[in-house]
Amino acid sequence: xxxxxxxxxxxxxxxxxxxxxxxxxxxxxxxxxxxxxxxxxxxxxxxxxxxxxxxxxxxxxxxxxxxxxxxxxxxxxxxxxxxxxxxxxxxxxxxxxxxxxxxxxxxxxxxxxxxxxxxxxxxxxxxxxxxxxxxxxxxxxxxxxxxxxxxxxxxxxxxxxxxxxxxxxxxxxxxxxxxxxxxxxxxxxxxxxxxxxxxxxxxxxxxxxxxxxxxxxxx
Numbered sequence: 001x002x003x004x005x006x007x008x009x010x011x012x013x014x015x016x017x018x019x020x021x022x023x024x025x026x027x028x029x030x031x032x033x034x035x036x037x038x039x040x041x042x043x044x045x046x047x048x049x050x051x052x053x054x055x056x057x058x059x060x061x062x063x064x065x066x067x068x069x070x071x072x073x074x075x076x077x078x079x080x081x082x083x084x085x086x087x088x089x090x091x092x093x094x095x096x097x098x099x100x101x102x103x104x105x106x107x108x109x110x111x112x113x114x115x116x117x118x119x120x121x122x123x124x125x126x127x128x129x130x131x132x133x134x135x136x137x138x139x140x141x142x143x144x145x146x147x148x149x150x151x152x153x154x155x156x157x158x159x160x161x162x163x164x165x166x167x168x169x170x171x172x173x174x175x176x177x178x179x180x181x182x183x184x185x186x187x188x189x190x191x192x193x194x195x196x197x198x199x200x201x202x203x204x205x206x207x208x209x210x211x212x213x214x215x216x217x218x219x
Contacts (some may be wrong), residue, residue, distance in 0.1 A: 004117070005032040005048065005049070005050040005051045006030065006031045007034070007041065007052075007053045009036070009054065010036065011059050012036075023054075023114075026114060033048040036059065037061055038067035042074070045075070052121050054083050056083060062173050062174060063159055066153075066174070079121060080100045082095045088147075089131060090146075090147035092135065093148075094147060097152050101120045101126070103126070146192050150192075156174070157174075160173070167185070
């Protein structure tokens with residue numbers, strides 16, 4: 001049996017340890033590298049060439065969407081399974097747009113994660129049952145999310161802006177100019193119809209981009 005080498009990306013060491021134990025109980029599965037930021041994930045991918053990446057979206061600084069996009073730009077064949085607390089269908093769609101092959105929520109049963117990893121390794125696409133239901137309901141009901149109007153990079157910038165991170169800090173984290181970040185900021189507000197930054201934060205919370213009360217205080 002060929003070994004399934006796994007890169008595990010999550011910013012909580014205790015969480016990573018728990019999932020490492022779960023995964024390595026499966027025959028042929030081995031966690032070969034771990035990372036807790038998007039930048040670390042990219043470096044670890046290049047260094048370890050894993051079979052599959054299990055990627056959280058909520059990371060310090062640039063989110064998992066940025067990591068997914070960056071890894072896929074370097075290796076279009078990369079197999080990435082997003083494993084996150086974000087339960088909105090809109091987030092799942094953005095993850096797939098960025099290049100993910102699967103999307104599983106952390107509220108899913110452990111067996112669902114294992115099944116999804118196996119499916120992604122075989123070259124398939126995987127979604128957890130709760131996300132599949134949301135996607136179906138959205139399609140049938142014509143329901144739309146504010147995030148539908150945004151590209152994956154814009155969702156990334158929205159998350160950072162709404163978290164209270166300064167333009168300069170976002171520019172440094174994403175290797176862009178402050179002017180470019182300002183342009184993204186204004187464009188996002190226009191697309192979402194945000195009257196001001198406070199309204200933008202409210203829309204971000206409503207869409208599940210950030211959690212209430214989890215704000216940075218960069219100055």
